[in-house]
Each structure stands twice: as C-alpha cells, then as structure tokens.
Amino acid sequence: MIELRDLAYVRLGASNLEDAQSFATKSLGLQVGEQAKQALYLRSDDRAHTLCYFEGDPQDQTVAFEIADQDKLNAAGATLDALGHAVHAGTPDECALRKVKAFIGFKDPTGNQIELVVRPERNGKRYFATRDAGITGFSHVGLFTTDPLRDELFWTQVCNARVSDRIGDIALMRVNAIHHTVALAPGRGPGVHHINHQVESNDDVLRSYYHLSGQRVPIVFGPGRHPTSGARFLYFQGPDAMVFEYSVGVDEIEDEEGHRPRQFGFEPSSLCMWGARSGRPR
Ligand SMILES: O=C/C=C/C(C(=O)O)=C(/O)C(=O)O
Numbered sequence: 001m002i003e004l005r006d007l008a009y010v011r012l013g014a015s016n017l018e019d020a021q022s023f024a025t026k027s028l029g030l031q032v033g034e035q036a037k038q039a040l041y042l043r044s045d046d047r048a049h050t051l052c053y054f055e056g057d058p059q060d061q062t063v064a065f066e067i068a069d070q071d072k073l074n075a076a077g078a079t080l081d082a083l084g085h086a087v088h089a090g091t092p093d094e095c096a097l098r099k100v101k102a103f104i105g106f107k108d109p110t111g112n113q114i115e116l117v118v119r120p121e122r123n124g125k126r127y128f129a130t131r132d133a134g135i136t137g138f139s140h141v142g143l144f145t146t147d148p149l150r151d152e153l154f155w156t157q158v159c160n161a162r163v164s165d166r167i168g169d170i171a172l173m174r175v176n177a178i179h180h181t182v183a184l185a186p187g188r189g190p191g192v193h194h195i196n197h198q199v200e201s202n203d204d205v206l207r208s209y210y211h212l213s214g215q216r217v218p219i220v221f222g223p224g225r226h227p228t229s230g231a232r233f234l235y236f237q238g239p240d241a242m243v244f245e246y247s248v249g250v251d252e253i254e255d256e257e258g259h260r261p262r263q264f265g266f267e268p269s270s271l272c273m274w275g276a277r278s279g280r281p282r
C-alpha cells in the first residue's frame with residue numbers, strides 16, 4: 001500500500017508566465033517564493049512552494065503527494081512497477097527544480113501525471129501574500145478520470161485513499177482526516193480539474209467573489225455550499241483555463257474506522273445545497 005500523507009504541489013505549464021504571475025499574486029492571492037528564469041514558485045503556507053508555473057505546454061500538469069521517507073518511496077516505486085506503471089526516479093536536477101529530496105513520477109490509470117515526493121522544502125518565513133485572500137493553505141485537487149470506478153480502485157487499493165462520499169460514481173477521497181484531498185471528475189482525458197485552497201472565513205469567500213468579479217476573472221461556480229464536505233465555496237478560472245477553488249469549513253472525518261461514504265445523486269443539488277449552478281461540467 002502506498003501511503004500518501006498530504007498533497008505537496010501542483011506543477012502547471014504556462015503559455016505566458018507573466019500572466020500566470022499576475023493572476024497568482026493579484027487574483028488568487030499566493031506569494032512568490034522564488035522567481036526563476038523559466039519558472040515561478042508560489043507559496044500558500046509554510047512550504048517553499050505549493051504551486052509551480054513553468055514555461056511550457058498548459059496540458060503538462062502534475063500533482064505531487066508527500067510520502068514519509070525514502071524507504072517508503074522505494075517501496076512505492078516497486079509496487080507501481082509490479083503493476084505495470086512506468087516509474088521515473090527523479091534526477092538530482094529534477095529534484096532541485098521541485099525543491100524535494102527525492103521523487104518518483106508515474107501516471108495513474110487515466111494518464112494523470114503524479115509525483116510522490118520525500119522531504120519537500122519548507123520556508124522559515126511565514127506565508128505573506130500581497131493580496132489578502134485569507135488563504136490558510138493548499139487543500140485538495142480534482143483530477144479528471146476517464147473511468148471513475150477503475151480510478152477509485154487505484155487510489156483506494158494501490159494507495160491509501162479512502163472514499164468520504166460519492167456523487168454518482170464520483171469519489172471524494174481523503175488521505176488524512178480532511179474530508180477529501182483528491183476528487184475525481186469525469187473527463188475525456190487526463191488533467192487537473194481544479195485546485196483548492198482553503199480560506200479563513202465565509203467573509204473571505206464572498207470578499208473574493210466581489211474582488212475577482214471586479215477584475216473580470218470568470219466565476220465558474222458559486223458562491224455556494226457543498227452538501228458533501230459542508231464547505232462554502234467559490235470556483236473561478238485562471239490562466240490557460242485552469243479552475244481554482246476557495247473553500248472554508250470542509251468537514252473532518254473523526255471516526256476513521258466507522259465512517260461510511262454517503263451516496264449523493266449525480267444532480268445539481270448534490271454539488272450545491274444553496275442552488276448555485278456550475279458554469280462548467282464537473
Ligand atoms: O461538486 C461537488 C464538490 C464537492 C466538493 C466538496 O464537498 O467540498 C469539492 O470541493 C470537490 O469535489 O472538489
């Protein structure tokens with residue numbers, strides 16, 4: 001069993017790094033941790049980065065998870081290899097680019113690019129962004145899936161993800177107490193469906209609704225409230241059509257052993273209990 005501990009970062013190819021920087025700092029509210037020639041490292045918490053935009057193809061998207069140590073990383077590589085996934089061990093240069101001690105890369109059954117990392121770098125200075133969006137941390141990602149049942153099995157049986165709730169056949173899965181760290185979303189191919197940051201309060205969600213609307217950032221869903229995690233949310237579109245979400249009040253699963261996933265219908269009221277309608281397919 002591969003034990004994912006937490007999300008580490010997302011890496012996104014950017015068609016225009018300047019646009020990405022402007023969005024990340026003036027709209028989303030991240031802090032520039034480091035600006036390299038062809039890459040921008042962005043902070044949302046005490047880590048050196050949780051999002052990296054690099055000059056490249058916007059379809060080139062990778063999600064990374066932290067693993068406890070090198071032994072567990074080696075074991076994860078062997079497990080994936082035995083299952084027929086091509087596993088790439090990060091070179092020292094690639095590790096330096098990701099600010100981690102070691103990593104392996106592979107593709108999930110849909111073809112999503114996943115990295116498992118050991119010892120992601122922290123930053124001694126606290127996260128302090130120039131735009132006050134109220135961000136308290138990087139929390140979850142939505143991943144496209146071409147076969148929700150197959151991919152649920154991969155994340156729960158090969159990795160340690162547990163299903164918290166389902167909407168139709170779509171699983172919201174946790175790797176720790178937080179309601180979900182990975183959400184699957186039906187799609188025609190691999191890719192990141194959305195990137196979530198938690199914010200401090202309902203006020204932050206609504207303040208951002210007005211702030212982003214004023215900047216003409218497309219709002220794609222919300223403000224609303226998910227009946228699944230209970231979180232109040234806002235989804236909006238960033239560069240290269242990537243969707244970002246702010247949310248607050250996501251449930252924690254206290255009874256790890258006893259929790260049974262709830263089944264919600266695949267219908268709008270399962271996505272928002274206040275009646276907001278998504279401007280894009282989930
Ligand atoms: O559309 C349903 C979304 C559910 C949630 C949630 O319960 O918080 C998400 O954030 C998500 O799937 O990303």
Ligand SMILES: [Fe+2]
Pocket residue numbers: 140142183194196245
């Ligand atoms: Fe989400």
